[in-house]
Amino acid sequence: MFDKYIERKNDVNSVLLVGLDSDINRIDGDILDFNKKIIDETFDLVCGYKINIAFYEKLGPKGLEILEKTIEYIKYNPDIPIILDAKRGDIGNTAKAYAEYYFEKLKIDSLTINPLMGIDTLEPYLEYNNSHVFALALTSNKGAYDFEIPGELYLKIAKKMNELNKKHRNKIGIVVGATNAKFIKEITAVTDNMLFLIPGIGSQGGSIEALFNNLNGYDNIVINVSRAIIFDENPRKKVIEFNNVINKWRE
Secondary structure, eight states: OHHHHHHHHHHHTOOEEEEOOOOGGGOSSOHHHHHHHHHHHHTTTOSEEEEETHHHHTTTHHHHHHHHHHHHHHTTSTTSOEEEEEEEOOOHHHHHHHHIIIIIISOOSEEEEOGGGOGGGTHHHHTSTTOOEEEEEEOSSGGGGTTTTGGGHHHHHHHHHHHHHHHTTSOEEEEEOGGGGGGHHHHHTTOSSOOEEEOOBSTTOBOHHHHHHHHTTOOOEEEEEOHHHHTSSOHHHHHHHHHHHHHHHHO
16 A cells, blocks of 8 residues: 555645545435546546545445445546545454455455554464555544543554554554644654555544644555535545645645
């Protein structure tokens, strides 16, 4: 995933991910057709796609079928990274079952995971040659102030993931939310070349200016925008707008 991301970022000059949070309650018609339309309009402009599994699981078997077909459709362009946002976190045996589905059957590039149950819950995902995980560290929701921020738990997670990333040769990144950008400067000080998956821009109200002021030149990032793009009347135009603003700050 790391090398694939670097190549893709350079090829299209973009760190923008489009989040396919395709909520049936906001879509008039078939989700798969909706996803294909978004992909067709944006694939040449973006660094990758992040698919939130919740919007597919809630539809039952049909939803998982749509998920699999969406992933297959993106793979017509094999250079495009695919992140599955599932935030899994469970004991090793259960994690092994999840990993088999995600990395053997779906063949995604990366998975979001919750590291709070310990390192042994991450290891099954890292056994695959081309696997990669993003561990939750500093999330974009208000609840980050319940556990992550008090006592600087987010920093402890970032430090540990940085150590593991060195051991596993760039197979681990972290999630850092743009809505809590003021803490990101501290994270960049304790990490090397890990990928940061950054949610919170767009509908959640995170500031691109505040984000880059705190990234302090750290450029191994992917910025996810979901609803603000996919539910816009012109998703392609919206992607171009986000790319222009983000790249201005990256210069």
